[in-house]
Amino acid sequence: MRVFLLSLTGLLVFNSVSAQKTTAEDSVKAVITTLFTAMENADEKLLLSIMADSAILQTIRSGPGDVNTIHTESVVGFARSIGKAQKKDLRELIQFEKLGVDGPLAIAWTPYEFYYKGKFSHCGYNSFQLVRSRGVWKIQYIIDTRSKGECL
Secondary structure, eight states: OHHHHHHHHHHHHHHHHHHHHHHHHHHHHHHHHHHHHHHHTTOHHHHHHTEEEEEEEEEEEEOGGGOEEEEEEOHHHHHHHHHHSOTTSEEEEEOOOEEEEETTEEEEEEEEEEEETTEEEEEEEEEEEEEEETTEEEEEEEEEEOBSSOOO
């Protein structure tokens, strides 16, 4: 009986640890999903609520001769442009391809397709870095690629 009880206790501890990790991953996914909900609803305030104070937004732009440049956009400027859109004009469909969480740090790699007013605009990959502070996940860094070609 004692062996069974210890095994059951070990199983409960293992399940508890697994549940905590799943909860952290689900929380990270929820923050990222909120970003795209804010975009679709043209909700500037919601978008700003999930961004860290020192967040960085960047896009890799491909140029001729395999020369890539990195464009940095201010979070406030991005949020304002989202707020000026009409609801349902901006729609980004993503897949959570890779996700990792280690304490207060999380990463997500998400292929996406972006639609403007219902028409395909571009696709690529997002790379997210999130930080948890005071129990809340915030987006610290996003960098993405953009392509008009084949997607997902």
